[in-house]
Amino acid sequence: MRTLRRRGLLQKWRRKAKSKKRKAKSEKQNTKSKKQKAKSKKQKAKSKKQKARYKGSSKSAQITERLKMKKRFLIFILFVLAGCATPRIDRTYTAVSQDSRAQYLIIHYTAGNFESSLKTLSQGPVSSHYLVNQDPPTIYQLVDETRRAYHAGVSYWKGATQLNASSIGIEIVNLGYRDNFNGVEGRTYFDFPQPQIDAVIALVKKIVAEHLIAPDRILAHSDIAPGRKPDPGPRFPWKQLADAGLIPWPDAAAVAERKAAFELLPPDIVWWQTKLSQHGYFVPRTGEVNPVMSDVIGAFQMRFRPAKFDGLPDAETAAILDVLTSASSSPSAAVPPTVPQTGTTMLPKP
Ligand SMILES: [Zn+2]
Numbered sequence: 001m002r003t004l005r006r007r008g009l010l011q012k013w014r015r016k017a018k019s020k021k022r023k024a025k026s027e028k029q030n031t032k033s034k035k036q037k038a039k040s041k042k043q044k045a046k047s048k049k050q051k052a053r054y055k056g057s058s059k060s061a062q063i064t065e066r067l068k069m070k071k072r073f074l075i076f077i078l079f080v081l082a083g084c085a086t087p088r089i090d091r092t093y094t095a096v097s098q099d100s101r102a103q104y105l106i107i108h109y110t111a112g113n114f115e116s117s118l119k120t121l122s123q124g125p126v127s128s129h130y131l132v133n134q135d136p137p138t139i140y141q142l143v144d145e146t147r148r149a150y151h152a153g154v155s156y157w158k159g160a161t162q163l164n165a166s167s168i169g170i171e172i173v174n175l176g177y178r179d180n181f182n183g184v185e186g187r188t189y190f191d192f193p194q195p196q197i198d199a200v201i202a203l204v205k206k207i208v209a210e211h212l213i214a215p216d217r218i219l220a221h222s223d224i225a226p227g228r229k230p231d232p233g234p235r236f237p238w239k240q241l242a243d244a245g246l247i248p249w250p251d252a253a254a255v256a257e258r259k260a261a262f263e264l265l266p267p268d269i270v271w272w273q274t275k276l277s278q279h280g281y282f283v284p285r286t287g288e289v290n291p292v293m294s295d296v297i298g299a300f301q302m303r304f305r306p307a308k309f310d311g312l313p314d315a316e317t318a319a320i321l322d323v324l325t326s327a328s329s330s331p332s333a334a335v336p337p338t339v340p341q342t343g344t345t346m347l348p349k350p
Pocket residue numbers: 107108109151221229231349
């Protein structure tokens with residue numbers, strides 16, 4: 001019995017010891033797991049630190065790269081500037097064969113008051129070198145004479161086209177014309193005050209003297225664009241420019257003599273077309289009356305016989321044209337092309 005009891009006690013003790021061992025093991029394992037957790041936390045913190053460190057290093061690398069780019073850009077700019085530097089030009093020698101780029105002088109009216117004319121010519125797609133106001137007759141320069149102004153548009157004179165490139169434009173403030181009503185047909189044109197004309201003549205003299213513009217190249221807009229443009233109109237006193245020695249003018253006695261002859265024997269269409277071409281206009285020599293010919297005769301009459309400018313051929317107009325073309329010392333007119341060449345500046349005119 002005793003042995004049995006002892007054996008039972010022994011077994012109990014063994015079981016207790018085993019359980020203790022198990023507990024201790026479990027505690028040990030717990031501690032181990034805690035340690036691992038702590039280690040993992042530590043590692044995480046370390047990794048965070050490393051990441052931050054890496055971030056910092058990438059930022060500094062970016063700044064360095066940016067500085068490098070700036071340096072490269074500055075070098076490029078310096079290179080470009082060095083290439084654009086003004087070259088040294090030796091002006092010791094001058095060529096004999098040269099003249100002014102300004103070969104023509106074109107006269108216009110603005111068809112508006114001063115304010116609207118100034119705005120159109122200084123702010124819009126059209127311009128002129130000079131604008132002459134009415135009262136007071138101030139001369140405004142809007143474009144330097146060495147530069148091109150856009151006042152002529154599609155134009156032709158003695159074979160030359162694109163006259164914006166080779167002309168100086170003078171715009172005169174004038175309302176132009178108003179259409180007649182109350183049973184009266186046609187248009188009524190506005191006069192130019194004499195002080196304004198005096199200013200224009202003084203300006204023309206100055207330009208002609210500086211650029212040596214030939215008398216037969218001082219023209220109306222209506223001369224270089226007949227039918228399309230009527231300015232400066234029949235009230236512009238061309239005779240005063242002739243009296244100032246600026247433009248050719250037919251001798252009155254010679255005109256009277258030839259007028260009588262043409263009344264007896266009117267010239268044919270080919271004569272008109274040939275003579276008008278010789279004078280400088282673009283007129284196709286078709287041998288038949290056409291609208292271009294009528295526009296051209298009207299432009300010619302507005303300038304030389306403003307009392308009547310209906311565009312119809314008559315003996316007096318023929319006489320003026322004949323005297324002018326016979327006495328002309330200017331080079332003979334170039335044969336006009338069948339179709340007028342158009343300039344690069346097909347801009348509308350005010
Ligand atoms: Zn004009």
